[in-house]
Amino acid sequence: MQRYFCNNCRKTFTLQQSNKTYPVSLILTAISYYNLGYSQTELLSILSKRFKAKPSQKTISNWLSEFKGICTFSKLRNKSIKLHKPSEIVYTQALNHIQPYTFKYHKAKLYLLFHDIKYNNEYHNISHFYEPLKAYLEKISTKNFPHHIFTYNEDESTNSNNNSRKRASQIKFNHLKINKFQKNNFACKLAKLALNLAATNKDGHQVIQNFFLINDSTTIAVEVPVYFTNWDAGYYRNQNRFIFPLGNYKTPITGHIDILQIRNGLIYILDYKPDAKSINPTEQLTLYALTLSRKLNLPMYYFKCAWFDENNYYEFFPLHAVYKSKRDERRQEMVMVK
Helix, strand or coil: CCCEECCCCCCEECCCCCCCCCCHHHHHHHHHHHHHCCCHHHHHHHHHHHHCCCCCHHHHHHHHHHHCCCCCCHHHHHHHHHHCCCCCCEEEEEEECCCEEEEEEEHHHHHHCCCCCCCCCCCCCCHHHHHHHHHHHHHCCCCCCCHHHHCCCHHHHCCCCCCCEEEHHHCCCCCCCCCCEEECCHHHHHHHHHHHHCCCHHHHHHHHHHHHHHHCCCEEEEEEEEEECHHHHHHHHCCCCECCCCCCCEEEEEEEEEEEEEECCEEEEEEECCCHHHCCCHHHHHHHHHHHHHHHCCCHHHEEEEEECCCCEEEECCHHHHECCHHHHHHHHHHHHC
């Protein structure tokens, strides 16, 4: 809704009539609590304590109906609340890495997207994803996960020398030409909604991750830590037609995947980037896919990557950035002959 600024009273106003009696932050909070599994009656108590507001149950029902087209978790909710209590449906762990991160995964979605055709008509084709993905996410909370490699000192992480260890977001390398597809999809719509909950620009990242995890039907985890080792590098060096781009970098290379989704028979790796139109994190996302492919022992063609903000969304197949197909080799041979 277009807003205007009054120079006399120093307040903003709109020329349009609004049918929203309550602030959008309250409405979105109500939807999130509902999708966590709380009943509408319980919502009334929660909203009364947090916002000192008492919307009617009919009003809450209208909000849920209005936003269910974007907050698509609504179609999984009834089955999800039978699997987990509201306080247990999302696993949360604070990670004391280079900086604080909060890793989360949605236990109900992780199960349902791999076991019920009602929620994922591709689940027969990707059922073999479930056990390795579940094992990796659960391992993060154990002593067997190498959290120590995420805590190297800041001097080492910012060293410009290629031989020093780096985070995935700092690495640049030459890769094959890829086709980048631009679209405006649900990620943009969800991000635009979620940003209404951000008190500051700095909060944007976290509120978007939380909103996706609770209200989107495909997001299974956020802030997923990944690490690329010498063993991973050795695997790709020995693969025919792979263009291994990281020979000059010291491993392990670490990073955190913003958003992990299961949709269209693929694993999607998403990164929220404010002003996505002017940024190109192809190397960072490709490295995430290379890493997760090894950790789950799944071929790279099962992965797709994207970066987005509330207005733009760009996606690509990371395999195309590092794997030279037979057709590409023939084209290169023809160019050399000419």
